[in-house]
Amino acid sequence: MPANFLLDPKAILTAADGSIATKSDILGLLSTCFAEVYEFDPAAVLAGLEEREKLGSTGFGRGIAMPHARYAGLKRPVAALIRLPEPIDFAAADAMKVELVFALLSPTDAGATHLHALAAMSRMLRDDALLERLLAAETSDTLRGVMTDAGERDAA
Numbered sequence: 843m844p845a846n847f848l849l850d851p852k853a854i855l856t857a858a859d860g861s862i863a864t865k866s867d868i869l870g871l872l873s874t875c876f877a878e879v880y881e882f883d884p885a886a887v888l889a890g891l892e893e894r895e896k897l898g899s900t901g902f903g904r905g906i907a908m909p910h911a912r913y914a915g916l917k918r919p920v921a922a923l924i925r926l927p928e929p930i931d932f933a934a935a936d937a938m939k940v941e942l943v944f945a946l947l948s949p950t951d952a953g954a955t956h957l958h959a960l961a962a963m964s965r966m967l968r969d970d971a972l973l974e975r976l977l978a979a980e981t982s983d984t985l986r987g988v989m990t991d992a993g994e995r996d997a998a
Contacts, residue, residue, distance in 0.1 A: 846955075846962035847919035847946060853879040854989055855982040856925040865932050868924070869895070872909060872945045875922045880947075882913060887947065901934025905977065906967050910946040910960060919948040919959040925976065925985050942967075942976055966992065 853875055862871060869891045877884035890911030894900065900909045922945045929939030944963050948956035967973055972992050979985040 847921045847948075847959040849921040849923065849989065850879050851986050851990075853920075853922040854986045855923075856980065856985055857927055862926055862928075862930065864930065865895070868907070868926070868930065868932070868940070868943055869909060871924060872922055872943065875924070876920070876945075876947060879922070880920050882947070887911070887913065890947070891945070899933035899935070901932035901936075901938075901940060902964070902967065903934055903936040903938060904967070904973070905929065905938050905941045906973075907932045907934065907940040907943045908946065908960065908963055908967075909943065910948070910956070912950040912952075912956070913947040914950050916947060916949040916952075919946055919952065919955060921946050921959075921963070923976075923985065923989065925979055942973075 857871060862868060869888060872891060873884040873888035876882045876887045890913060891909050894911045900907055902908045924943045926941050929941045932940040934940065944967065946959055946963065948959060975988045979988055
């Protein structure tokens, strides 16, 4: 995994059921994931993600969204990765529906650190071969394996 942020393997998952149908559903799932894995307040996470989305969609393009926010009390950025079962409209600039959501929470006072973590995520997702493998992953275990392989390749 990249050194710019922590991505706990438990925060890498596939949303296998049909309960995720909207952008709001995605943000809710992310807040639950961050709460369960990193022990954050889900309401505070959701509020931060929703506030950032009000500034403009974090739909990155190419079927990817990168929701992000600041969160008080963090020492370093943390991430979550979700592969959606069906593409969902996220109001991305390229108008493509989102299938992959890579979210980031950063310390409230970490301006440059936050930008470096977002840049690291962006670089990873611009790798066509990696993106293809992530989009093909049908289970959380497969998705975790792809990310572990990517992290090992980056470390070499």
